[in-house]
Amino acid sequence: MQSPANDLLTKTETAQASANRTPVIALAGQPNVGKSTIFNILTGLNQHVGNWPGKTVERKTGTCEHLGRALTVVDLPGAYSLTANSVEERIARDYIIQDRPDVVVAVVDAAILERSLYLVAELLLLPAPVILVLNMIDVAEQEGIKVEPQVLQAALGIPVIPMCATRGRGIHALLDTVQALIGGNLEYRPRRPTILPNHEMILAELVRRIAPHVPDRYPVDWVALKLLEGDSEITTQMQETLPNDVWEQVHATLYEHEDAILDIAGARYGWIERMVRAAVERPKVGQMGLTARLDKVLTHPIWGMAVLLAVLGGVFWLTYSIGVPLQTWLSDVLDRLAMVAGQALAEAPGWLSALATDGIIGGAGMVVTFLPILIVFFTVLAFLEDTGYMARIAYLTDRFMHAMGLHGKSFIPLLLGFGCNVPAILGTRIIETRRARGLTILLAPLVPCTARIAVVAVLAPVFFGNRAGLVVWVLVTGSLIALALLGIILHRFILRGEQVAFIMELPLYHLPNLRTIGLYIWQNTVAFLKKAGTIILLVSIVVWVFSYFPNGVVSESYLARAGKWLEPVGQWMGLSWELITALLTSFIAKENTIATLGVLYGDYETVLPTVLSPAGALAFLTTQILFIPCVATVATIKQEAGTKWMIASLFLMLGLSLGAGIGVYQLGVLLGL
């Protein structure tokens, strides 16, 4: 296979070119490979700094002397390739093509050869001999990467100089090699990257068409290759240069092979890989960096999951041992506050006292009790995020979430839902795509929060005595099964077709920064209080109005009327209007179910078993645990996803809970419960 550009230089040509003028060395390389350090060492104080003609990019030139001979050194702008992606890349290639330096010194970072050699692959196609400088060889050695310069030199067919520029090591060897190459005393037979045979034919056709019109300074093969790569600058130049009929033929060929760049660049990477495989020895498992070693365990399908389960256990333990007691304590404080407010407003109109105690403190005040749980979760989140472990959780859980059309990142918000659905909805912010975020928001209320679990845990013994534990376990497990099934159904039949593959570059592990964690908790807490709190306060007052008016008696309120209106639905589940009303009031906060039952039945623990069959009790508890989420969650859904998603969530949960309640009741009746 033929290279795109012929060997344009011979020993004689090189020697002749430099015989009558001061030889020019051009330093090329990517940014941050130590090119400027080498330039400074070579030129010392003999530097001139200006701008490249017509550009605002800095141009540095200088002179040095070696073995009694002067050399001009030009520091080319840092470039990743020689395609017209940036002004720096255009300057670098134009200089080499038009000014024809005697030698191009390609500086690469020895520790990241894969990254650095692409530029070299392109430099070898230009009409100037290339010397490769393996800079930062010491850093590569420290990282356990062993590069063999002689092997690389044999593989590339060009001189390779190992260097540690910051210590001045390798500079003399470089200058000796430059002199030898300019003097024609060094063999130069570069092994250039090749292209696929089918593209070689297309390239030959392009060369044939454009050859008579390409300006003298440009190698025709190189121009044709750049056209095939889709280089914007060369394409524009040739469009202006070629006669119309020729351009139309060329353009048709280029259009047909629009993606040739993938094969051309792919072949260059294949070439790079062969070079790296031949000359680079990487550290073994025992010598890997901390991140790689940790990831061997933490992203392992078995050990990684074991660690993850332990981490999740820790999250629950922290939440229940710190967050829930604090929430209970805050609830007691709120109760006392409501009592004090009631006493203070004893002389005020009844509605005002009820608004303050039941509407504002009992409704919006409930939000404040979420704070301890939120803070615990935000702390854990910030810690996991700041150490870099969060990304590993997303990666590990991806395979499970995938069945539901979700990625692992959805696992985190769903996990938060066990504490409270509000942070679960807020937690969906970490999800990238709108579809995945919406789907997670729809599924999050199906994770039974502490309040839901508490309500069924309180009511289950009333109906089922010592079998209550089993009933609660079945209810919680059933919720999670419903979540998985709903996720699969939504993914397969409604929100399908948008899922895409991702490449995930896992971040390095970090020691957590306490200030970052503190800031994260503070900002999240303030944002929650400001945004969710204001909406919740408003909605709480509205719902309270419906439960209080027209005459202050709950059983005759508009809410109760709605309950009675819904009684026919209740009958399908064996539920009275009181139980339906209790369900409705759980919209303000889940715990309200118990409070409402207390108001409507008095000693509900004694009365309920007499008015409700086991089948009805199971239906009630099933509906309760699957019922539409509390107002705080609904408000947060609206805030985070918008009204449409909120309405979708409400209808979904309402349909699911009532459907499940009816199903459970009818099945129970069939079984004689």
Added chain:
Amino acid sequence: MLFQLLEILNRSDRLHTPPQLAEALHTTPQMVQQLTEHLARQGYLVEAPQCSDGCADCALRAMCSAEGHKAKLWTVTEKGLRALHRSGGAP
């Protein structure tokens, strides 16, 4: 190699890490990173935003974009899918 990487992404809609892709392509994770960045420069891949659209007014937005702590996510663009389609690698 670039086509192969696109094809792997197109065949499976899961999360892939550079080490996994490196194994599939018989190369190094460093090379996969390089290929990924190259495909992104050419418009065949795009880096997924770190914050979703719901985060537009989030006080933590600046923090979320902090370099080094977040996993970088890349996904195939329309141009990438078109290239696969033309090559017969996509439906």
